[in-house]
Amino acid sequence: MTDSLSVRDNRTGAEGELPIADGAIRATDLRQFAVGDERLAAYDPGFMNTAACRSSITYIDGEKGILEYRGYPIDQLAEKSTYLETAYLLLHGELPTPPQLAEWEQAVNSHRRLPDNVKTLIHGFRFDAHPMAMMMSAVASFHTFYPDSRNIHDKESRYVNILRLIGKMPTLAAFAYRHAVGRPFVYPDDRLSYTENFLAMLFQGSEPRYATDPRLVRALEVLFILHADHEQNCSTNAVRSVASAGNDPYTSAGAGIGALFGPLHGGANEAVLKMLREIGSLDRVPEFIEAVKAGRVRMMGFGHRVYKNYDPRARIIKATTREVFDAVGVNPLLKIALELERIALEDEYFVKRRLYPNVDFYSGLIYEALSFPPSMFTVLFAVPRTAGWMAQWAEGVTDPEQKIARPMQIYTGKPTRDYEGLYDRN
Ligand code: CMC
Numbered sequence: 064m065t066d067s068l069s070v071r072d073n074r075t076g077a078e079g080e081l082p083i084a085d086g087a088i089r090a091t092d093l094r095q096f097a098v099g100d101e102r103l104a105a106y107d108p109g110f111m112n113t114a115a116c117r118s119s120i121t122y123i124d125g126e127k128g129i130l131e132y133r134g135y136p137i138d139q140l141a142e143k144s145t146y147l148e149t150a151y152l153l154l155h156g157e158l159p160t161p162p163q164l165a166e167w168e169q170a171v172n173s174h175r176r177l178p179d180n181v182k183t184l185i186h187g188f189r190f191d192a193h194p195m196a197m198m199m200s201a202v203a204s205f206h207t208f209y210p211d212s213r214n215i216h217d218k219e220s221r222y223v224n225i226l227r228l229i230g231k232m233p234t235l236a237a238f239a240y241r242h243a244v245g246r247p248f249v250y251p252d253d254r255l256s257y258t259e260n261f262l263a264m265l266f267q268g269s270e271p272r273y274a275t276d277p278r279l280v281r282a283l284e285v286l287f288i289l290h291a292d293h294e295q296n297c298s299t300n301a302v303r304s305v306a307s308a309g310n311d312p313y314t315s316a317g318a319g320i321g322a323l324f325g326p327l328h329g330g331a332n333e334a335v336l337k338m339l340r341e342i343g344s345l346d347r348v349p350e351f352i353e354a355v356k357a358g359r360v361r362m363m364g365f366g367h368r369v370y371k372n373y374d375p376r377a378r379i380i381k382a383t384t385r386e387v388f389d390a391v392g393v394n395p396l397l398k399i400a401l402e403l404e405r406i407a408l409e410d411e412y413f414v415k416r417r418l419y420p421n422v423d424f425y426s427g428l429i430y431e432a433l434s435f436p437p438s439m440f441t442v443l444f445a446v447p448r449t450a451g452w453m454a455q456w457a458e459g460v461t462d463p464e465q466k467i468a469r470p471m472q473i474y475t476g477k478p479t480r481d482y483e484g485l486y487d488r489n
Pocket of ligand 1: 293296326327328329360361363364366367368369421
């Protein structure tokens with residue numbers, strides 16, 4: 064006997080069995096309970112209880128605070144892997160062998176350079192333009208340079224354009240940053256790893272060869288691994304939704320960057336620093352907590368749609384702050400963050416709502432210690448999330464069950480009425 068849900072519609076007395084597969088019923092099975100023209104649909108703003116796809120990439124158990132990529136626990140990847148190896152895992156489903164990894168790294172790194180016109184595009188922005196706007200427009204423009212990317216049903220084309228995007232994202236992010244600070248672009252250095260090269264393109268001055276503390280390179284690598292994917296979050300949903308109309312990886316990723324820019328999603332770490340600065344000192348923490356509880360402000364970097372436990376990424380980032388602060392000195396805002404967390408973990412308001420620190424609570428403190436301005440924080444989320452977006456994009460476009468994303472609505476407007484001439488209206 065297959066699992067099913069027995070349903071009785073008390074409007075009509077109609078009874079039916081809704082098959083349950085993988086813990087879900089099909090919303091379209093509800094259609095059998097329509098009464099004449101009056102349909103029966105599921106209403107779910109924000110997809111609180113709706114699965115939009117099957118995916119074998121990332122697993123989250125929000126109750127237990129578990130995050131896994133292709134079955135590997137995030138803490139093991141953060142400790143032992145590199146970002147490019149993790150990106151390979153997300154895209155291919157398995158960890159690479161040594162020759163596979165060498166070939167993959169070489170292939171990604173060979174795509175680090177940007178078309179000249181993209182540099183002109185970046186120069187066209189005002190000096191104070193937010194780098195996420197530059198990222199969004201430049202990524203969306205990429206398909207004009209690589210028209211083969213529109214050929215999404217060709218495996219080879221999908222692969223090469225995914226490589227291109229992962230290779231180019233750090234260069235684009237660094238160029239957007241250098242434009243904002245009015246410094247000349249630094250071109251990729253083939254001798255450096257993905258993350259080290261990214262730091263060099265961002266911060267290299269007049270010195271002939273950029274060198275930085277290896278602890279900082281490793282911290283960035285860990286942050287990149289933690290941000291690489293997070294199943295069907297807002298930006299991934301945007302990527303999949305735009306892809307479902309038959310779009311190339313660049314157009315789809317451009318939509319993802321737009322979604323990530325929002326303060327409730329990737330923009331939260333920038334908002335955390337702003338919040339910590341506004342609080343300013345430890346003695347003002349209780350006053351701020353009261354404002355949160357009264358609903359006047361939100362505690363940024365707290366709460367999550369899925370995690371109803373400590374976000375496993377936040378735990379790893381909190382540990383990484385120690386290593387970074389050992390290398391560059393402690394960010395004084397850390398004290399305020401620790402005090403907010405201490406109070407919140409004991410306070411009934413947060414405990415009852417199961418609000419814990421999320422990935423953004425401590426990451427901004429590290430980014431600031433690494434000399435990034437707050438406007439770059441979301442960019443530092445977008446660069447590594449590209450691997451996840453691309454894995455999800457490829458999974459979506461090759462999934463025979465996928466259809467163009469087109470939710471229904473419940474119409475609450477006026478019933479049909481006749482047009483009135485301009486001077487006949489009251
Ligand atoms: N501070 C204070 N109260 C909160 C917070 C918060 N950060 N988050 C949720 N709540 C309260 C909310 O007011 C509501 O209370 P009540 O039941 O009394 O109305 C309850 O908790 C449930 O909140 P919700 O808004 O219905 O939850 P959601 O799942 O729709 O929102 C969220 C999730 C992440 C948007 C939200 O927790 C939030 O706004 N957090 C702050 C922004 C933030 O840190 N975002 C980064 C998310 S993690 C990175 C990523 O994956 O994008």
